[in-house]
Amino acid sequence: MKKIIRLIGVLSALCLAFAVKIPPANAESVSYAGFKNIRENGAMSLHFNEKTGAVIIKNSETGSEWRTTPENFDADESIKPNIKMNYDSQLIIKYADQSGNIYELSSAAFCVKKGGLTSEKITDGVRASYYFPKCKITVPVDYTLKGNEFTASVVIKDIKEEDSSYRLTGWSLLPYFNAGGKQEDGFLFVPDGCGAVINFNNGKSAYKTYKQYVYGRDGAIDITAASGHTENALLPVFGTSAPKGSSVAVITSGEARCSVNAQVTSSTESYNSVYSEFIYRDSTMASFNDKSWNKKEVRVFENAAPELDKLSVTYFLLEPDTGYTDMALCYQNYLVENGVLKEKTNNSYYPLFVNAYGSVNAVKHILGFPVKSEIALTKYGDAVNILKELKAAGADSAVLKYNNWIKGGPESRIPLKAAASGTLGGKSGLKKLTGYLKDNGINGYFDVNITDMYKSRLGYIKTMDSAKMLNQSPVIKYQYSLSTLQKKETDAFWYLLNPIKVNKAAAKIAASLKKTGVTGVSCDTLAAQLYSSYNEKGMDRVSAQALFEKSLEKLKKSAGNMLLSAPNAYALKYADEISSLPTQSSGYGITDYDVPFYQTVIHGFIPYAMEPANKTGDFEKSVLTALETGSSLQLEVIARNSDKIDDTQFYTLYADMYGEWINKAAESYKEIGGVLKSVSGAKIKEHTVLSDGVRRTAYDNGVTVTVNYNNSEAEVNGEKIPAMGYTVNGGEGL
16 A cells, blocks of 8 residues: 655645745756756756766755656666666667568667767757667657656657668657666556556566557457457556656647556566557558468558657656645646636536436347347336436436437437437427426436448448558457457447548537437547548548547537546546546556546546446445545436347346336435535545555545445544445535
């Protein structure tokens, strides 16, 4: 368990409140042998070594420092020399030869030692240009310091590839920035799901190093087998808490083409580190038959460089031993300053979220013949009844998210018109539902899926208008077997619409939504499923992100309000409410424990619900998790025909008949609603793992909630927390 060390000092901006103190500009500067003092900003100074490319940032008042190369990195004689070269490298590039083989080159061994490093002064810092003679590739990196923000940027337009035999495919940027050694205490933060902590020197080197693509792997990459249940890296953030100085890094540009990587010490690794890796040209293996019909595999690459000015990572430089809560609050402040998060207007809003499914496409027999048809699971009238019964049972505030409500069902054409489904009750039924929502002050959000094509329509043809994989085949998505994790190629599959067409479809259905009476919209795939259309201009993953943002903006403008499920960071600015926000990480072996980082970032700004409590397998534990993370409870429901979904992609809804869950959900809502309503407008001030299974969340309005997940009573500082229970301190009437 890591001790949360509170930061000292209160400055005007929240990030600066957690950062180093900056005294007057005449503070004494600090010098390092072999380093030039490139930039001074009060007590903060940036020092650059022209011979090695290394950077040191120093606070002359507190003594805190942050290094791109670990101090005395070559002291460990058990480490191989080529690994030590990585420690002294600010850049490790990957490149491919004409045969498609990919190689790595460290800047220390293959640039600096070969005389390939040059540098020049720029505004607020220095540009280091790394030339690798072996492949004749030059990568320029700008290092700048502003206040407590150290930024490293690779300038894409100035990258040079002088030999057509070699192509740059990517790089790791500052792989050992602020790294922790074998004798140090500290931790790494990674953005897996809700967030996870990796303790320094945790003895887990036998597990794979951590690597997760920000916003998930590109959906246009063919996946032959699923990897089991994993959460995505939803936020482009990572951090290090260390004795000499801490940092939280935000990938501020190009994050859609990045992964976050982390590793711990071992017999062959001297440091604990977390860093970003950038995909310059994506690649995958493609199969073909040669003249003798023998199957061959070849690696295929993106043709062009990404449509991006630069790849930038900003490190907010924090006090030594900073906790993950303060890292989250620093990122929160970054989002506030950039207009992503806005203060809540209703500070006592705590609803129960209801996630209902309207219809499914399933086989039914007509005149003895099997026909795949739209079958109702929750009619418009059923949705009204569910909300009425919840209210009667004591859940006095609710949110409705309604999926699969448009004519034709989920396995249909790209919807260009928000047409009511006759199977679910037609226009009159939809009107009654929207009227009930309005009359009772219930926020209702109607989900639209404008990325997944099951059938073609004029202007949206599956084979012609789908996104393209690297081999230029259409992107086709499959369901996967839970037992074998292999594709279920005989089951329903769908094509992904190319991103430019997605934006056009958004404009059409946005215009139609205005006529339905719907005052809230959801579009989960745009917020959580980011993909390219390879080798088509304007549709690389960065461009697709911009198109998806425009689409979300159009949809929100048409309906007025928007709910998103577990959204990637680029979609946060459009979310009025959030559902299904993960309260766990993927549970990779290298991580030590999960933390509510995402929840800390948005609490007090955007109301959110955790995963459906009736899908977790332990409803009572979910209630405790809601208390710990400040989440609303969520219920996933259908009202009929649960026996018709076995052979559909919605087969997991078989246990969601609402009658089995209404009373349990309402009772749990009444039990914890008063507590969580009292903190709904507050910010999480501190989250602490007190012991195994015992966690505490403190809010800035004085309320503290302590949760005990154990089957036996726990005691913390004289306070007894009941088994599978909780205590609440502070606040009036709690």
